[in-house]
Amino acid sequence: MSTRLPPLEALRYFECAARHLNFTTAAQELCVSQSAVSQKVLLLEGHLNYKVFERKPRQLLLTGNGEALFKSVHIALNQIRDTVNNIESHKQVSQLEVYCMPAFASRWLMPCINHFHQMYPDIDLNLAANFAEPNFQNEEVDIGICHDVTEQPSMAQSLLFRDYIYPVASPDLLKKISLKKPEDLNKTILLHDSLPQAKFGTSWSRWLSELNIEGVNVNNGYSFNQVDLIVQAAINGQGVALGRHALVAKEIANGRLVPLFEHSIEDGGIYVVCLKKLLERPQVANFIDWIKQQSTDFERDFNVNKVIQQANNHISKKYE
Known part of the structure; x- marks a missing residue:
């Protein structure tokens, strides 16, 4: 069993695509091309050795493993985002009149x-x-x-x-x-x-x-x-x-x-x-x-x- 973390950039792309269940919308949020999102997700699946999405005509669904991974990654990225925001907020508060x-x-x-x-x-x-x-x-x-x-x-x-x-x-x-x-x-x-x-x-x-x-x-x-x-x-x-x-x-x-x-x-x-x-x-x-x-x-x-x-x-x- 691998103890290495998946590529963090691939996890970020996956979280955005899973949140929207749409590669095109995710690409717009990430300011990249749709193919870039697709390639990062394929890279992630190759690292994990299982599919995270079911790709159907005009529909993108999470697999069971994908659903479990999304919940964890979504929480982790939000925590990181909140921590960064708190640090930035503290830096602003460190101004003293x-x-x-x-x-x-x-x-x-x-x-x-x-x-x-x-x-x-x-x-x-x-x-x-x-x-x-x-x-x-x-x-x-x-x-x-x-x-x-x-x-x-x-x-x-x-x-x-x-x-x-x-x-x-x-x-x-x-x-x-x-x-x-x-x-x-x-x-x-x-x-x-x-x-x-x-x-x-x-x-x-x-x-x-x-x-x-x-x-x-x-x-x-x-x-x-x-x-x-x-x-x-x-x-x-x-x-x-x-x-x-x-x-x-x-x-x-x-x-x-x-x-x-x-x-x-x-x-x-x-x-x-x-x-x-x-x-x-x-x-x-x-x-x-x-x-x-x-x-x-x-x-x-x-x-x-x-x-x-x-x-x-x-x-x-x-x-x-």
């Missing part, structure tokens, strides 16, 4: 996003950086990375890390102007957020008030409507910015910015959020696990107190 604030996207997320691609090359990530948060209920995005959130029954949210605000300036600016105490800010230009009440915005007035610092004129300086522009202006030595730790920590570490006065205040946190029902999607769960690990690494490597203390210890020697 992630919302993020523009400044956070450019200064925190983008430098490490290649690591995500290396870990999950089959997930197509589309990053939507926007000031306005999307409507999660309409599933415009799968995941959001947001500054502070409100509790909603349908949403799952996890704190990635707390955020902090403190003044920063470039080393070049500190060579020109001595900024040893907050009152010295009157000697230079302040860089302002033109939308201080917006999420992820900063306010010099609030920072000074929180720390009970008086005597600083907050009415002078330049204003910008994007946090990223404020950070870049500070790097360029155009003034002192009120920086968010999440956005300036790495710039401090590489020496492009210096924290001033050792005065920082906690200001909200960065959260990863999504609809609870989306947590079952592998690509959503993978991204959340990944960004949580990135956040843990960030807090370990760029602890706010450590970053400020180390930088101030350095500049206390260099600029005095």
Whole structure:
């Protein structure tokens, strides 16, 4: 008894012909000639050593063996077809829409996003950086990375890390102007957020008030409507910015910015959020696990107190 499978292509032709009980109709579905179908069926019968069709004038019937074989082949081909469709469907679902604030996207997320691609090359990530948060209920995005959130029954949210605000300036600016105490800010230009009440915005007035610092004129300086522009202006030595730790920590570490006065205040946190029902999607769960690990690494490597203390210890020697 033969243990070899019949030619799979011949089985496919046979299944189509048996389903229609017509070689011509089968040929049309398979986009081949009628003779090609007939030859494949003859090949199959030669391999099996029995007939699968009774060929009568203007009629094609299955033999008993042909009927039994058809049922098995039909089920098997459908299972293969369903499996392929499921795989294709999964590949499409592996597209991931992630919302993020523009400044956070450019200064925190983008430098490490290649690591995500290396870990999950089959997930197509589309990053939507926007000031306005999307409507999660309409599933415009799968995941959001947001500054502070409100509790909603349908949403799952996890704190990635707390955020902090403190003044920063470039080393070049500190060579020109001595900024040893907050009152010295009157000697230079302040860089302002033109939308201080917006999420992820900063306010010099609030920072000074929180720390009970008086005597600083907050009415002078330049204003910008994007946090990223404020950070870049500070790097360029155009003034002192009120920086968010999440956005300036790495710039401090590489020496492009210096924290001033050792005065920082906690200001909200960065959260990863999504609809609870989306947590079952592998690509959503993978991204959340990944960004949580990135956040843990960030807090370990760029602890706010450590970053400020180390930088101030350095500049206390260099600029005095």
